[in-house]
Amino acid sequence: LHLSASTSLGPDPNEKVLVNSVTNALKMGADAVSMHVNIGAGSEARMLQDLGHVAVECMEWGMPLLAMMYPRGKDIKKENDVEQVKLAARVAAELGADIVKTVYTGDPESFREVTRGCPVPVVVAGGSKTDDRTTLELIEGAMAGGAAGISIGRNAFQHRMPDKFVRAAACIVHQNKSVEEALKILNG
Known part of the structure; x- marks a missing residue:
């Protein structure tokens, strides 16, 4: 069950808000939950705070957490910049994600920097x-x-x-x- 959302019609589509909970996911029979965080967005701090709270709740219930981590925001010039993607993936792992979904950096060598720098499995988004x-x-x-796999x-x-x-x-x-x-x- 995906726990965060926004729409392209909102004032800032990069601002993901918490719309559900791990408890509800359990009640619905979900096998895992996911959260979307845009590193570099104006609301990054709140999205990270939400991710951290959800990660704690997931740990308490034994619920796997997929963190969808993307460098996006007004100051992000290149969403697949290896340094920014590495940071996004690492932050997710450090906050408690079991698996990270992120963008491909454009070539195997630079993406290897992302996967080597992240202590949990990384899957690539289809874009x-x-x-x-x-x-x-x-x-x-x-x-x-x-990459541990794909999420296309x-x-x-x-x-x-x-x-x-x-x-x-x-x-x-x-x-x-x-x-x-x-x-x-x-x-x-």
Whole structure:
């Protein structure tokens, strides 16, 4: 269950507010909870405070916590800057996240800095809707850079063939296949 939210229609879409609780997640039968924090946003301090409180509640109940950590805000010039992504991932782990979802830094070497600097597993976000090759290359690079997995949304569920796309992505993640091999699965 995702515990924080905002919309693109609000005055600051980067300001995520707490909209649910770990207790409600348990009542609903959730297996885990997630929180979204934008490092660099004007409301960063409150989002971090919310993440810390949720992390404590998760520890008390044994509820896994996924922290979605993105460098975003008016002073963030490049959301995939390795130093900012490293900071975002590390902060989440230090506040109690069990797994961190963040952006790909653009190449395996720089993403390896993120995964090595974070003491919990890091999964990569899919980002904006892109073409198949670009998304599969992102997945391949992230895995080569030490990602524990992927958390791809719109590039999977908005795909013209979501089932084939997920199979293609999974072959990179779980079988260490190449982008070319994944494209054969997708287009075959």
